[in-house]
Amino acid sequence: PSLRVGTLTAQIMEEIKSVRKTGFTMAPEAGSERLRRLINKGITEADLLDTAKKAYEAGWLNMKLYFMVGLPGEEAADVEAIIALAEKVRGFTKRRGQVTISVGTFVPKPHTPFQWEPQIGIDESRRRIGLLKKARKRRGIKLKWHEPRMSFLEGVFSRGDRRLFDLLICAWKKGARLTGWSDYFSLTPFLEAAKELDIELTDYLRAIPEDAPLPWDHIDTGVKKGYLLEERARAYALKRTEDCRRGRCQGCGVCDFKTIKPVTYIKRDEDQDLLHPGRSLFGQGKQAHTHHYFYTISYSKLGDARFLGHLDTMRAIERILRRSGLPIGHSRGFHPHPLIQFGDALPLGYESLGAVFSVGLTDVIICKKLIERLNSHSVDGLFFLDAVGPRPRKTLIKLKKRRYYLWWRGIDSIRLPLEETLDGDIRIKFTNTISFFDTRLPLPWPWNQKGPFCMVSTEDNERLRPEKLLATWFERRTIDVRFLRTLVVETIY
Ligand code: SF4
Incomplete structure (x- = not known):
């Protein structure tokens, strides 16, 4: 350590x-x-x-x-x-x-x-x-x-x-x-x-x-240059500056004390509400460290969050889990790691209404409260939708089917309706309007736009890149991703 x-x-x-x-x-x-x-x-x-x-x-x-x-x-x-x-x-x-x-x-x-x-x-x-x-x-x-x-x-x-x-x-x-x-x-x-x-x-x-x-x-990091100069002078005068997480504020300029302020711990008073009746508090007793309860959690990745790559998304979710104070289980090996498993990687730039991950907890949590807790510690664009569990063992997250909607300025001259099934069960369909209304999602949400939209659905083909498929279909070499929005509307595991 x-x-x-x-x-x-x-x-x-x-x-x-x-x-x-x-x-x-x-x-x-x-x-x-x-x-x-x-x-x-x-x-x-x-x-x-x-x-x-x-x-x-x-x-x-x-x-x-x-x-x-x-x-x-x-x-x-x-x-x-x-x-x-x-x-x-x-x-x-x-x-x-x-x-x-x-x-x-x-x-x-x-x-x-x-x-x-x-x-x-x-x-x-x-x-x-x-x-x-x-x-x-x-x-x-x-x-x-x-x-x-x-x-x-x-x-x-x-x-x-x-x-x-x-x-x-x-x-x-x-x-x-x-x-x-x-x-x-x-x-x-x-x-x-x-x-x-x-x-x-x-x-x-x-x-x-x-x-x-x-x-x-x-x-601009928020820290003022004048503050850095003062600190430099204090260093040469061998004067100690207190750590503001444990002592008083030194006025470096970073905090507004509304949204940004030093936080060193999460208060746990509300944790008892998360548990199923009759359960002990988190982490108490040996059993809490040896038994794990697995939950599959679906989440949406929308708006600017589409520019988070898969590894960054994993890191962001791990941090949200830690910040939320949930009792995350760890593997028992020589180098214990959190029991979190992610589904298939979503390509960079794609939005999704149904990405999933599984997490092992050391206690049984009420699913609704679990989702509320995660959302209260989440970041813009990542919104947690559902939790299924607990299960005694982790289940392999294997993609079976995905349905995508693409919105791209370059396809607005297509004559509608148009529908085609390609090799390998890939279906392409154009539609004039789509409208999603999911009461779980935070508003406003930018996908209620004018079409035409292209819907692509596929089974057992996790490597499919709909924009490349369309590019081939239109016999264009590339599609300019600046004008393309790809949304995964349905994922079946
Ligand atoms: S409390 Fe905030 S503003 Fe004050 S020294 Fe620490 S980081 Fe800077």
């Missing part, structure tokens, strides 16, 4: 140990107390050592510590302090224990108080990692580092400007592929591209004057 230092309680340790106990990770970021204060890490050495001691006492043998070299204001003593801290942590272990120091080079990021700071170059990064290699003497301390050439490139793109678009294309033409993977990484195509385009890459690593315009000035 990777936990905030100082938050590890005996109860949390017991919970973690009940599922797995691999390595234990802490991120002090800097070796010395002074530098941790400068970067506002808010952790003292005493906190770190106390957490490490508790972890060893609870049975962890392997500890991983994350650090950075090249932080603003770093001195040689701060680099040496990394080893000293690791040795103190190693001191708690029994003979078999191991401490791994994982070190990366500091990369200044836009929209942070350190966005004006310089980044150390490849040679300096190697030199500082070399100091760590030399200082590491004790057995049981292992050193790993992030490749300095990779950090160099990250630094270039982190604070890059629009000229880097050409650089990226040029490097790609010169063979740069999967650059983020260490086994494929090569700096050469980027250096060659920079030379060809007359771009000096090291310029992107320099300190930036505070009054200089920044390439990301037009992006």
Whole structure:
């Protein structure tokens, strides 16, 4: 696990140990107390050592510590302090224990108080990692580092400007592929591209004057530049800024305290209403963790949500489930994962009235309340329609039939009515009007438009792309997707 230092309680340790106990990770970021204060890490050495001691006492043998070299204001003593801290942590272990120091080079990021700071170059990064290699003497301390050439490139793109678009294309033409993977990484195509385009890459690593315009000035994250400058000054004065999730607001500018405000927990008082009568509260008792109740949930994906790809949709739904505070079950393996299974991927750009997923819960929930709870934590365009369950086992979600409606400006000259059945049971039919009225859906909903519409239905053909089918039918090479809306009106599993 990777936990905030100082938050590890005996109860949390017991919970973690009940599922797995691999390595234990802490991120002090800097070796010395002074530098941790400068970067506002808010952790003292005493906190770190106390957490490490508790972890060893609870049975962890392997500890991983994350650090950075090249932080603003770093001195040689701060680099040496990394080893000293690791040795103190190693001191708690029994003979078999191991401490791994994982070190990366500091990369200044836009929209942070350190966005004006310089980044150390490849040679300096190697030199500082070399100091760590030399200082590491004790057995049981292992050193790993992030490749300095990779950090160099990250630094270039982190604070890059629009000229880097050409650089990226040029490097790609010169063979740069999967650059983020260490086994494929090569700096050469980027250096060659920079030379060809007359771009000096090291310029992107320099300190930036505070009054200089920044390439990301037009992006408004809500955090004011003045606030970042104040924070930078506070960092150099070693003044701590409190975490607003636990302390007072620092006035960074992000929150309006109506729709945006810090939220650190969901109150559970209303959870009892969700349960079938006679059930215990979520998560109580051992049975709650070993028995799962599976629900199949259908949802609509409409409007701008059609631009969420399948993976993003999965992530959004997982977050909604977590935010809703429902008792999601987890697999029992070495790496437990939430028991959520999605139906077939909906192609990007398609809307749907009947996408489904299945989720395993650790308690029996009233279906209507389950849907209400999900909708109250959902985002625009994702609307939950029905829940079926509970079932004792998960059922395979296999697509049998889909019916699509397409609305596209280019087909308005078709003579109606027109109907045709193609090979493989694919039916195409044009219709002048369609109107959907589903009381479960939030209004307004933009599909009640003037036709003609094209209806395509298919069985057992999950790979069918109606727009491609129509393009072939009309003998056009492509259909301009800007003018096309595709809606899955019916899905049968
Ligand atoms: S509470 Fe909101 S506005 Fe205040 S510091 Fe935190 S994020 Fe910024």
